Amino acid sequence: MKWHRINALLIRHLYLYKRSFPRIMDIIYWPVMELLVWGFLSLYIDKLGIGGFNAVTVLLGAVIFWDFLNQSQKSVSISFLEEIWEKNLLNIFVTPLRISEFFVSTLLVGLVRLILVGIILATLSFLMYRFNLFELGFALIPFVLNLFLFGWALGLFANAIILRFGTSAQILAWGFLILVQPFSAVFYPVSALPSFLQGIAYLIPSTYVFEGMREVFATGTISSAHLWGAALANLIYLILMTTFFFRMFAYVKREGKLLKLEG
Amino acid sequence: MAPIIEVTHLVKEFGSVRAVDDLSFRVEEGTITGLLGPNGAGKTTTIQMLLDLITPTSGTIRILGKEYRSAREYILANLNFSSPYVSLPGNLKVHENLLTFGRLYGVLNLREQIDRLADFFEIREFMKKLTYNLSTGQLTRLNLTKALLNNPKLLLLDEPTASLDPDIADRTRQLLKRIQKERGVTILYTSHNMEEVEEICDKVIFIQRGRLKDEGTPEELVKKYGREDLNDVFLHIARNQTV
Ligand SMILES: Nc1ncnc2c1ncn2[C@@H]1O[C@H](COP(=O)(O)OP(=O)(O)O)[C@@H](O)[C@H]1O
Numbered sequence A: 001m002k003w004h005r006i007n008a009l010l011i012r013h014l015y016l017y018k019r020s021f022p023r024i025m026d027i028i029y030w031p032v033m034e035l036l037v038w039g040f041l042s043l044y045i046d047k048l049g050i051g052g053f054n055a056v057t058v059l060l061g062a063v064i065f066w067d068f069l070n071q072s073q074k075s076v077s078i079s080f081l082e083e084i085w086e087k088n089l090l091n092i093f094v095t096p097l098r099i100s101e102f103f104v105s106t107l108l109v110g111l112v113r114l115i116l117v118g119i120i121l122a123t124l125s126f127l128m129y130r131f132n133l134f135e136l137g138f139a140l141i142p143f144v145l146n147l148f149l150f151g152w153a154l155g156l157f158a159n160a161i162i163l164r165f166g167t168s169a170q171i172l173a174w175g176f177l178i179l180v181q182p183f184s185a186v187f188y189p190v191s192a193l194p195s196f197l198q199g200i201a202y203l204i205p206s207t208y209v210f211e212g213m214r215e216v217f218a219t220g221t222i223s224s225a226h227l228w229g230a231a232l233a234n235l236i237y238l239i240l241m242t243t244f245f246f247r248m249f250a251y252v253k254r255e256g257k258l259l260k261l262e263g
Numbered sequence B: 001m002a003p004i005i006e007v008t009h010l011v012k013e014f015g016s017v018r019a020v021d022d023l024s025f026r027v028e029e030g031t032i033t034g035l036l037g038p039n040g041a042g043k044t045t046t047i048q049m050l051l052d053l054i055t056p057t058s059g060t061i062r063i064l065g066k067e068y069r070s071a072r073e074y075i076l077a078n079l080n081f082s083s084p085y086v087s088l089p090g091n092l093k094v095h096e097n098l099l100t101f102g103r104l105y106g107v108l109n110l111r112e113q114i115d116r117l118a119d120f121f122e123i124r125e126f127m128k129k130l131t132y133n134l135s136t137g138q139l140t141r142l143n144l145t146k147a148l149l150n151n152p153k154l155l156l157l158d159e160p161t162a163s164l165d166p167d168i169a170d171r172t173r174q175l176l177k178r179i180q181k182e183r184g185v186t187i188l189y190t191s192h193n194m195e196e197v198e199e200i201c202d203k204v205i206f207i208q209r210g211r212l213k214d215e216g217t218p219e220e221l222v223k224k225y226g227r228e229d230l231n232d233v234f235l236h237i238a239r240n241q242t243v
């Protein structure tokens, strides 16, 4: 892998963000609105005083973490779609660029977005709801890292499907992640799911992160089972999705469809 | 001297369609070679195989003496491509596009290189414009600028003058000639415009239904088939008459 090529594409995407207000708003608008809804709801639930349950920490932590996952997946998919929309795939793939370098660059775009959103949401939730994300301490690092990697794996999956079926499948870039939400124990513990769904929940890396987050807020410690669970599940997904993407890329090259992805 | 491109028994099948059928040819260093044929002859498929964007069914491609399997990075660093059918991102400014591709190719002294090419192609006055605001003629020059950023030894062009008005098409031809003369770049380009090919190509390769029909210099072919000009030769061959 060559850094100058990864850097070239990273800057290429940042040019767009630098100039485009709607693009920046797209990053900020949805997460902030969501935070406000859940923030006020949490305050209200806390006022009702349901014992042994701190709605603000449980729900706001979940909202912010969910958005990390969301940003990561979307960045990977949208950076890819951007090249298809602009008919630029051919141009970049006749340079010495490798597919792996392409994906590392989209990963970095995702990282930039995640940090931006993270700062905004953490600040806003602290100012408005006295919720301090940094109470999670060092556990925050593996948590965010795992969400980030899982988002990447899902983004790769969506991209592989878009590669195979063209832009008619681009709705996946936006709609796919929501399929994970009910089963990943985002706003409620795994134990709240019917037992046949609990097994499915533990197949999803982000489940371990959300469980772990609630654990830290409740007890101040984190069990290594949650960290290892997330890391292991992520590793498996990343291997599967990367392989899948490379296979789809080879398929598209065989079928001569690389330039026929639109429509 | 070793050829810049050496294609041997190249085949591409899409399902039951044989888009390229046992095609062999060479492109010699420093020449402008035209890859000619009617619509659907397999020109684009061939160019895309030369760019490693389509995987051949069988046969070999050697570019600069090497194969993609073992030397992808070397080959791609030394060639470039342009076609009106692909575009540079419209939502980037002209200079942003050039910087991006210059970085992708790892061009040394990139800004000087861009300056030099900007003068050559007279694109300086719209460097700060968004790419989708350029006129067709400006876009053509920008595409050629991008195509020369990495000082390629080989330039592959898919119908570079298609969809251009006669004036801009002519200016483009003059630029291609200058690129070849002043920079010694080898050019392979597809077209079905015979006058154009006759004007600028040192050599032409005729293909039809994926197969090589004939090759030679324009004069040789005109003479061989006893025709007025290359256009006549093209019609003659394309209509499958015998000599
Ligand atoms: N991706 C593809 N899938 C199936 N058939 C294709 C594909 N690309 C090209 N073809 C077919 O291969 C033949 C050659 O096409 P092409 O190389 O585009 O010709 P040209 O560029 O000379 O007009 C045509 O019959 C075309 O329909």
Ligand SMILES: [Mg+2]
Residues within 6 Å of the ligand: B043, B044, B045
């Ligand atoms: Mg064509």
